Amino acid sequence: MSKPSDLVQGTLDLLLLKILALEPMNGYAISIRLKQVSGDVLQVSDGSLYPALHKLEQEGWIKAEWKPTENNRRAKFYSLTRLGKGQLERESANWSRLSAAISSVVKLKEA
């Protein structure tokens, strides 16, 4: 299995928040969605996904609820809180700034 791209610390939070902003889902579904949307580029190892989710929950940015899935299995569904929305905006802004800065350095022509 190819090594997933090393995610910059903290951007995992951003991704998770964004995904949950679109709709509430459980951890497994999040990992699927992440792969889907990023075209298989971003793969979070399952072992890091859940600690990240729990941390977001501890911070109060997402909340959890046990709900039945389509197959009537019980699963823990996460959703974004109002606080989380604010955090998402902040992190998105940070990311934009960061990526813009990196791009401008990378685009420098060789002298």
Added chain:
Amino acid sequence: MGPNHWIYTVPLRLRSLFRRHQVEKDLSEELRFHVEQKTQEYVAAGLPLEEARRKTRREFGGVEQAKENCRDTRRVNFLETLLQDIRIGSRMLRKSPGFASIAVLTLALGIGANTAIFSVVHAVLLDGLSYPDAKRLVLLNEVRLRTGPISVSWPNYLDWRAQSRSFADLAAYQLLQYDLTGIGEPEVLHAAQVSSSFFALLGAQPLLGRAFVRSEDKAGTNSVVILSYSLWRNRFGGDPEVIGRALTLSGAPFTVVGVLPAEFEYFPQHVDLYTAIGLSAADPRWAKREQHPGIVVLARLRNGVSLSDARMEMKAISERLAAEYPEANTTQRASVTPLSEERFGSVQGTLLAVLAAAGFVLLLACANVANLFLARGSARKREMAVRSALGAGRLRIARQFLTESMLVAGLGGCLGILVAFGALQPLLRIAPADIPRLNESRIDLSVLAFAIGISVLCAALFGIAPAVQESKIDLIARLKERAAASGDSARHRVLSGLFVLEVALALVLVSASSLLLRSLIRAQDVNPGFNPRNILALDVLLPVSRYKTREHQLQFFTQALSRLRALPGVRSTSAAFCPPIVGICWGAVFTIAGQPIPPREQMPGSMFNAVFPGYFESMEIPLIRGRTFMEADTATSARVAVINRTLAQRWWPNKNPVGQVIQQGFPEQGGPQLEIVGVVGDIKQFGPDKEQWPEVFLPSQQSPFQAMTLLLRTEKDPMLSSGAAKEIIQSLDKDLPVSRIQPMTRFIADELSRRTFAATLFAIFGGLAVLLAAIGIYGVMAFRVAQRSHEIGIRIALGAQRRDIRNLIFGQGISLTLVGIALGLGGALALTRFISSLLFQVSPTDLATLTGVPVVLLAVAVAGCHPPMRRALKVDPIATLRDD
């Protein structure tokens, strides 16, 4: 983040804390769900079930690890990890029960001893004065330069009351005794005559009835009495209608007007009832300013007035009164002493010294436990390395150690409290009975708080070093087998430090014990000046109402003595107003006939005593010159006196005082001229270890008193005759109570009881200290040898002889001991001065002690090093080299 944040997080954290089980289940289920979904996906994609499972697992990357990481994110960490630490800690302790029990027991001993003693200190010193605003209470007295405190005269008290501004109020009281008759068995009651302000000053409200009123302070007052709670219960059955009841005290009628509450306690010796001072104010002798009948004045400083302000004002008032009444007042000045100092001044030293000694023992116990922890820490090196490899931070590991220390300290503390409960009663039993409020020592909340406090302190003391030490982990070295690696040098230094500390502490404590013990022996060996063995003492007080004349009183005692003499088992009898050791004689100045009369401040003073003929012979007091009293010295014959050696040497250093004439009191008082007919040896009037005073003896026939102490010299145990003696007294007068029937040796023991108490406790603690130090020394050396067994093996392999190994180990032990001894000597020289008030004829820097104790400790150290050294010699070089 603000409060909004908490709405989400707090319930979450609380849930983590209180519903852990559920939270864990949820976590497992959440991850299981993920694993199952993924497995199903792979199966749906065509993989066989087993392989799908394996693939999922691999991709997950460690479910347990993930779970642990999830747990880590929960930030209720502190409490949760604490509980976890406690669980792990207790499991670890259970795994090494030997270590745990020794540590806990050692601590329990130390904590228990300290707690027991603290409960006494708390009851006596801290809680001591439970009156409102007790810090402002002071005692006033009159002090004559040569003689000391002489009590206050009534006119002076009235003038002080009128003229002083420093005090919110003043009260006067005196102690006396009454015979209670007419209600059951006649009994001698201890009483206090007090002025009306007395109870108000102490903030006491009567339980029933009232206190005394102003009018009862003056002459011509009603004969009213206030009962103490205990007297009310014991003699009046707690009768709620007791107010108005009539009593007969020493033949005079009294009416009960009040009862005091149970908690009221002021006088060190229990007082049964209180009468109004107005009764004595009527006595014409009290009106004389130069009479000092034994009045003590209690006062409260006004707010804002300091002790020194009050002292200055009283000095000025004294001087004014001395100028106004020169005959009565020139030789004395007023003294102002805080009540607490008067009460506890002497006890404080003893109790605090004993507490300090207990503290030393506790320090030693902690050092030993620290030793144990360090040794164990080294044994757990590997475990800590693994923990560290698994991701435990340094703080986590240190916290683990601290928690274990806390557990040990907690268990030690609990056990220690039990030890204190058990030790308190025996402690109180050997304590001197004259310590005020001694029997109120209890293990109450504040004492428990103290116990908990010192337990925590102990945990900190012996927990921090290992915690810091063991959390420094050099993984590579640790995981290798070799012991001689990281952390050991630091650990060795700490252990050496503990070794030295223990020797030093033990030395200081044992030196102090030895000093106190020697003082006690010296005090016990002091010749009291008479033969105290087989003497029975009985106090008899004749009520003036029935024995009005001196002759009648004298006749009673003469009869009693001759009847007592006839008892089988009684060899001789006599009586004294002021018996040795415990008697309180009266003091007076005197003038020597034929010599110029010195100014009043420089007049010679002495104690005066009245004794029956045969006193000196019966008490076996040596006669040095002249003669003692005879039957021929009657009320009508020439007035004579016998003096003691101290008096003779002070005023007639090179002459024979026999034949000299002295006059008691100031010349203008016109006392009788007394011819000195004999000189006797000195008696220790105040106690074996107290100062020697000059004493003048008068024959009872010429100086009769209504209160005498009868002294019987018996063949065998004095108490055997006590019943018969009491019967004889009752047969002479059935209403006459006899108080205090005791052997003379008991008086001496009581006088020495404080010394005995201190010496006993210090001896116990000293013994414990030596034991703990010995164990500590053994422990450190044993550990050292175990650690160095590899090195020793190499040395032996390289040709070292037994002697060399012995010198190696021994040398180390002895050099550490010597350092400890040096440190301890310094400590002893610095600290023993604090117990100098408890020492008797022994200096705080007594040479014998300071050389003897180090030798003892050196011997102990040698004994402690011996077994480890033998083990070192038995090291098999081949085995240790192979272990490499």
